[in-house]
Amino acid sequence: MGEAIERLKTYLYRPIDLMHAGAVLGWDQQVNMPEQGVQARSQQLATLSAMGHEIITSEEAGWLLEAAEAEAEGLDYDSDAASLVRAARRGYDRYTKLPVELVVRATQVSSQAFVAWREAREKNDYAIFQPLLQETVDINLEKAEHLGYEAHPYDALLDQFEPDMKTADVERLFTDLKTGLVPLLQEIAESDPLDDSFFSAQDYDIDRQWEFTMLLLRDIGYDFKRGRQDKAAHPFTTNFSVNDVRVTTRLYPRRPQSAIFSSVHEGGHALYEQGIPQEFDRTALAGGATLGVHESQSRMWENQVGRSMAFWQYYYPIFRAFFPDALGDVTLEQFHRGINKVQPDFIRVEADEVTYNLHIFVRFELEKALMTGKLKVADIPDAWNARYEEYLGITPPDDAQGCLQDIHWSHGMIGYFPTYTLGNLMSAQLYAQAREDLPGLEAGFTRGEFRPLLDWLREKVHSYGSKFTAPELLQRSLGQEMRAQPLLDYMREKYTALYNL
Amino acid sequence: MGEAIERLKTYLYRPIDLMHAGAVLGWDQQVNMPEQGVQARSQQLATLSAMGHEIITSEEAGWLLEAAEAEAEGLDYDSDAASLVRAARRGYDRYTKLPVELVVRATQVSSQAFVAWREAREKNDYAIFQPLLQETVDINLEKAEHLGYEAHPYDALLDQFEPDMKTADVERLFTDLKTGLVPLLQEIAESDPLDDSFFSAQDYDIDRQWEFTMLLLRDIGYDFKRGRQDKAAHPFTTNFSVNDVRVTTRLYPRRPQSAIFSSVHEGGHALYEQGIPQEFDRTALAGGATLGVHESQSRMWENQVGRSMAFWQYYYPIFRAFFPDALGDVTLEQFHRGINKVQPDFIRVEADEVTYNLHIFVRFELEKALMTGKLKVADIPDAWNARYEEYLGITPPDDAQGCLQDIHWSHGMIGYFPTYTLGNLMSAQLYAQAREDLPGLEAGFTRGEFRPLLDWLREKVHSYGSKFTAPELLQRSLGQEMRAQPLLDYMREKYTALYNL
DSSP states (O other): OOHHHHHHHHHTHHHHHHHHHHHHHHHHHHHTOOGGGHHHHHHHHHHHHHHHHHHHTSHHHHHHHHHHHHHHTTSOTTSHHHHHHHHHHHHHHHHHSSOHHHHHHHHHHHHHHHHHHHHHHHHTOHHHHHHHHHHHHHHHHHHHHHHOOSSOHHHHHHHHHSTTOOHHHHHHHHHHHHHHHHHHHHHHHTSOOOOOHHHHSSOOOHHHHHHHHHHHHHHHTOOGGGOOEEEOSSOOEEEEETTEEEEEEOOOTTOHHHHHHHHHHHHHHHHHHHTSOGGGTTSTTOSOSOHHHHHHHHHIIIIIITTSHHHHHHHHHHHHHHOHHHHTTOOHHHHHHHTTOOOOOSOGGGOOHHHHHHHHHHHHHHHHHHHHTSSOGGGHHHHHHHHHHHHHSOOOSSSTTTTTSOSTGGGTOOSOTHHHHHHHHHHHHHHHHHHHHSTTHHHHHTTTOOHHHHHHHHHHTGGGTTSSOHHHHHHHHHSOOOOSHHHHHHHHHHHHHHHTO | OOHHHHHHHHHTHHHHHHHHHHHHHHHHHHHTOOGGGHHHHHHHHHHHHHHHHHHHTSHHHHHHHHHHHHHHTTSOTTSHHHHHHHHHHHHHHHHHSSOHHHHHHHHHHHHHHHHHHHHHHHHTOHHHHHHHHHHHHHHHHHHHHHHOOSSOHHHHHHHHHSTTOOHHHHHHHHHHHHHHHHHHHHHHHTSOOOOOHHHHSSOOOHHHHHHHHHHHHHHHTOOGGGOOEEEOSSOOEEEEETTEEEEEEOOOTTOHHHHHHHHHHHHHHHHHHHTSOGGGTTSTTOSOSOHHHHHHHHHIIIIIITTSHHHHHHHHHHHHHHOHHHHTTOOHHHHHHHTTOOOOOSOGGGOOHHHHHHHHHHHHHHHHHHHHTSSOGGGHHHHHHHHHHHHHSOOOSSSTTTTTSOSTGGGTOOSOTHHHHHHHHHHHHHHHHHHHHSTTHHHHHTTTOOHHHHHHHHHHTGGGTTSSOHHHHHHHHHSOOOOSHHHHHHHHHHHHHHHTO
């Protein structure tokens, strides 16, 4: 690396350390903090974030960035040095393109919006949230103007979460997906439902559930010398360096599948972070590429691997030995059908693989319409319910189980939801290629061998850190554009067998 | 508070938040961190500390401080405003009186010294540590010159840890104490030894030990809504605000007394921090007064309360119910004697109440002699062993159990040790007064009632936060100077009964 880029890299140590320190405080808040610690913790997090922000948006940062960009001009686009400069520019622009006044206002509104949303959801009263959601929408419209866009204001918002992806790209992909998914769901709905009643029929000991998730994490390759698992109300993954990547899970006596798939999902995120090259640590190149690429990793381990027959050929005998009373009469095939039951429901985070993306379509379409003024904030509940009826064939009984269920808008985030489905698409694309590249991949799963897949992901995805956007990464690792077909193929094959379609 | 003092107070929010964020990272490092997280964690801690340091020592801080001092001139010395300015001045001077070059050198030497000390202790080879200890002594001599002193260079070092206390004061107090302690120990040594073999005779279940320590903490008044207990190799207390004060303990199957007294000791520190007025939080007035005053609180709960007969009249039936197999044949009186057994030994941190201060005398005398050049670093092992023979009647078999046992010097800290004994002295002074002020105090212990003592400490000690130095605090709460007699009286009375002297 040249001198100017080296100087930029070193300059960013402090904001990166502050960000990671903030992540430790955030982890602690969700895992350990006593209830009355919350006010001081918010102040500490605000201080760390403000100080990091000041450094990143300083005049000095601007000069260093310009000098580094000049130095990077002749360099290979894919080189570490050029990629570091690009990543730093993205961060700088994200913070400096928005006027400070707007950032402050957005923070204030979102803290009020969060409180209002929580109350609205509790009381099932959309009217409580509506005025703050209106302000949130207005602020996001302002943001879009400052961030800039060519075709659609939603492009600017989406770009914050999934750079390089345009609204039109997402529309095309989602249309392709919807065209295949809706009939698939229709066929499933007309088939005999699968049975998963053995999960809720009796208690599964919490400590044993915990042990089983620890075993799974260890087996898939999660390195406990560089991480740990804890319990938290909402499972998440966080990292303070590539050598300290932590996951959380949650345990319910009558929903052991929740702990299993939470742990494997978060484990997928964590394998990605632990797989980032050591030399990227403490630089703008660490961390996953984008939210979508991150989700491709977690969803692949959760679904393509964790809900496969091959996986449970190995694990079901072990799992049943953990819970002989509950599962004594349940065969491997019954179990596998149980964990793959498709059932249209109101709540996104509890959705099965097939219906999950339909939940996302609803949100994407409403957000887009809000940004063009085609949809009024006051009309969200009706529009929401109408789309649930259309895509899922069910109407939410109330707004708490409808448009008030997600936290995202209350945090001011519009443009985030599509990344979930983009992650699902990429998980299927990557997995299809892995199957092609690695003969005997799934035969390995039946023996508890996951190292070939992990090594493949290390090479194709993890080793790039955050050098590339999602389309750039897919081009380099697969030579492909993002596509819906692999996910449709995967689902069609899997559910045809499960439901005898 | 006037405008200038208010401005100073606000200016210090950031360094205080950074310090508390660092404390969270430090706590996590000792309680949770996976082993390979250590390098990134050191970098993060170094960044937080450097950024806090820069704010505290900035020119702006200097101006704000001077303006605040001008404003404080007419104010009552004891007022919050005037005290805040004094506390800020102490912090500012501590950092700015030392040249940056010296601070950097001290940090470098201490990180090397720590590594050398650990190796020296492991290999029982003083020669490995000696050159770095020499550098540490030299740096401390330089520090003393910069910090300034009137009578003795050790005054300057001591003042870092126990402001307002002079070497001559400590000498006088320690001489008084030694004059009473040495004959007491002699008499004990000539008596029949007490028996505590029931502790090591069989395993005490670790989970039950944990439960018992949780019960103790709850009962003495530790607020779990504003704190939590965890396990750590070296018990400690830390706080991130007055509303998040955490303790740790350690559990050994054959030393249940270790967990009990660690928890109660750290609980004493934590009651102090939780007792600081809410309005002092996030200011220079939060935190305990001095190290010595802090230790007076932990030692009082550990010893005057936790090793008393009254305490165990209430708790022994419960403790025995936790461990019926191990303690079925052990009476309350036998148990009480077991936890108060006096036994000269080599290791300070494992010492009983009577011998503990003798360990401190050795360290204080050697440190003082090092500062005047009367003792050479090369001669420490001999001088150490000779004094152990003189005060405790035993000679360490090797340096690992002798002059290499403590971590303090390896961290560059000279002048710290006396605060332990000053804490013991103050614990006895305060406790004697509490007994006078609160008739029926110990009768209450026999019923598990500790609230009167806690309320008394809240009023006499905790409510002042860090407004005063130790002598100032004793003057205000007891109208006394620091004295050795109350500790001697307490020990004489207690051990006369225990050993039939």
